[in-house]
Amino acid sequence: MKILVLNGSPKGDSSVTMQYVKFIQKKIPSHDFDFINVAQNIVSIEKDEKFFNEIIEKVKESNIILWATPLYVCLVPSQYKRFIELIWERGADGAFSGKYGAVITTSIHFFDNSAHNYMRAICEDLNMNFAGSFSPDMYDIMNKDGRDKLIAFGKKIFYIAQNNMVTSKAFAKPVYEIKSYSFTLPVKKKDFGNKKVLVLTDREYKGDNLSAMIDRFISNVDGSVELISLSDIDIKGGCLGCCQCGFDYRCVYTGKDEFIDFYNNKLRSADIIIFAGEIKDRYLSAKWKQMFDRAFFNTHTPTLGGKQFGILLSGPFSFMANLREILLAYFQWQGANLIDIVSDEYDSETIDRLIDNLAQNLLWSAGEGYVEPPTFLGVGGRKIFRDDIWGRLRFVFQADHKYYEENGFYDFPQDDQKTIEINKKMIELTSNPEMRENVRKMIKTEMVKPMKHIVETK
Ligand SMILES: Cc1cc2nc3c(=O)[nH]c(=O)nc-3n(C[C@H](O)[C@H](O)[C@H](O)COP(=O)(O)O)c2cc1C
Structure with a gap:
């Protein structure tokens, strides 16, 4: 063969x-x-x-x-x-x-x-x-x-x-009939005060749904908004996978193109960020992917923590559960707050309302400093990095190791002295068959006791 x-x-x-x-x-x-x-x-x-x-x-x-x-x-x-x-x-x-x-x-x-x-x-x-x-x-x-x-x-x-075997299909083909989106409802501007707002796209969008969606979002903002396209930034190429950045975040492209300056001075300085793009095959464009890959000069160190994000998409996003999960995972791992992902699959009035609500929620969360707690995606992802940076990848990714040490990322259970002591005591206690039977009956009530105490006293 x-x-x-x-x-x-x-x-x-x-x-x-x-x-x-x-x-x-x-x-x-x-x-x-x-x-x-x-x-x-x-x-x-x-x-x-x-x-x-x-x-x-x-x-x-x-x-x-x-x-x-x-x-x-x-x-x-x-x-x-x-x-x-x-x-x-x-x-x-x-x-x-x-x-x-x-x-x-x-x-x-x-x-x-x-x-x-x-x-x-x-x-x-x-x-x-x-x-x-x-x-x-x-x-x-x-x-x-x-x-x-x-x-x-x-x-x-x-x-x-x-053996010419027939194989199963796992993913339905996206069905996408593009509907033209245009402003339908009047826009009510919101006071964004001194919050820095950035709208980032992969290319210039003109006269299409995404450009109208971006306009809708921007017209919600009473304050300063910067609209930047990755295609206007001098990016010499994709990540080369050399991992030279691991020691001290110094990328081989440093001084050779504009990406690192853009990332550090524009993206990282914004409080509220909109990523906007179109679905290409089963993801966003390769240009967008280049941006995520090149951001790897920060290796496994989160750099967008506490920021508020929204995503505007054109394309059959409702068929892309995998893409949704990737985006959630990325922002959760970063410690950022992804408020919503709005696609152009709805009618114009609904898109208007979704984008207006997105602007409102971004503003509210930025004001409150609210970041939704991560699910398994963020929690599990961080544990994988924690273990590998602590262990076999430490030598190459020394900058991560320093950051993880300084920012409490090494939360291994074996370092938790209180838990170690409780476990020791309780395991000894429940090795006695009579005690074990007594404790068995108490698990439900004992488990909720500390939370009840908080509810009653705080
Ligand atoms: C830019 C970059 C991003 C990476 N992202 C991931 C990732 O998301 N998940 C993962 O498990 N490994 C990730 N890795 C690790 C590589 O997948 C892994 O080292 C792989 O074996 C490299 O294969 P290669 O030598 O064939 O390029 C990443 C490595 C680099 C350089």
């Missing part, structure tokens, strides 16, 4: 993910593998249509397309995302139709599920047969169990393709 490996790592051959694929190739030598460093060469692929068409010819000749990519900010790197956009933009989606598609990523399991959902949905949108996905931790190949599982994954996808 012919396997075409589309490499999503900007590091090209020096990619961790590629070592996993090379290992499958070595251990299952009966198949033909071809590799293309898609993310590393995205600038040439985009500029040179011949290069792009050569890739598409290889897709046509292959039995299995193996999407092999690192996780970047809950998804794939922006360069890989751009390649996926080009497939549709250049009408090459037919080349993928009916092929088997499989996904392998490496990561530290921080929202690897979101990236896998995304890639599976892309396979399904391309009318491919999804043969399976594999999400090892980046170091799993170092142990035998990890290697055995990797080979089993390779065998499994080859078996599925060789």
Whole structure:
């Protein structure tokens, strides 16, 4: 069988993910593998249509397309995302139709599920047969169990393709009939006082729904609002994954383009921020993804804590539960407050009201300093970073380690002396069978006692 490996790592051959694929190739030598460093060469692929068409010819000749990519900010790197956009933009989606598609990523399991959902949905949108996905931790190949599982994954996808098996679909195709949005209700301006408001887009929007939505939001604000498009900022390229920023947040692009200045002086200085963009495939644009990836010069240190966010979207967002989760995860992990995500899927009057309410709620939350407590997305995400920065990633990400130490991020339960003592005492006590039976009956009432005390006394 012919396997075409589309490499999503900007590091090209020096990619961790590629070592996993090379290992499958070595251990299952009966198949033909071809590799293309898609993310590393995205600038040439985009500029040179011949290069792009050569890739598409290889897709046509292959039995299995193996999407092999690192996780970047809950998804794939922006360069890989751009390649996926080009497939549709250049009408090459037919080349993928009916092929088997499989996904392998490496990561530290921080929202690897979101990236896998995304890639599976892309396979399904391309009318491919999804043969399976594999999400090892980046170091799993170092142990035998990890290697055995990797080979089993390779065998499994080859078996599925060789036997021409039919595969299930996980994601409904978005249905989107764009309705034209225009102002319907009168706008009531709100006094934003000295709050700094920033509206950030990925490109200039003119004469379309998103531009009208942005106008609607801005016309709510009595105060200063800055509208910035990422396309007007000199950004030389996507994140290269070199991790040189880990020591001291110093990115290899420092002094070479405007992104870091923009991030530090514009984004971080705003109190209230609107992100606005259009849905492209199953996410926002690759330009937007580039911004999230390039923000990684702050590595695993949150930089947007306490800020109030709103999102304006054009496109079938109600079909994108995965995108909603990614956005919630991002802002929760940051310690920011995401008030609402408003899309243009409603009628004009409802959009007017949703945007007006968004402006009102942003203002209220900014005034109160309110940040909604995180759910599993934020809590779980921070614990993954906490453990890895404390442990195996500390040497490379020394700046994170310093921040985590200084800001109480190392909240390991083993450091909680009070809990350690209570556990010791209670475990000893309940080792006595009679006491255990007595305590068993008291758990319900004892558990709520401290909260009741707070309710009664505070
Ligand atoms: C910019 C950037 C963003 C990352 N984002 C994530 C992430 O969201 N989740 C995760 O588990 N790992 C994340 N990682 C870790 C990489 O996925 C991991 O190191 C991977 O093995 C790199 O593979 P590669 O060498 O093939 O590029 C990120 C790394 C970088 C450089």
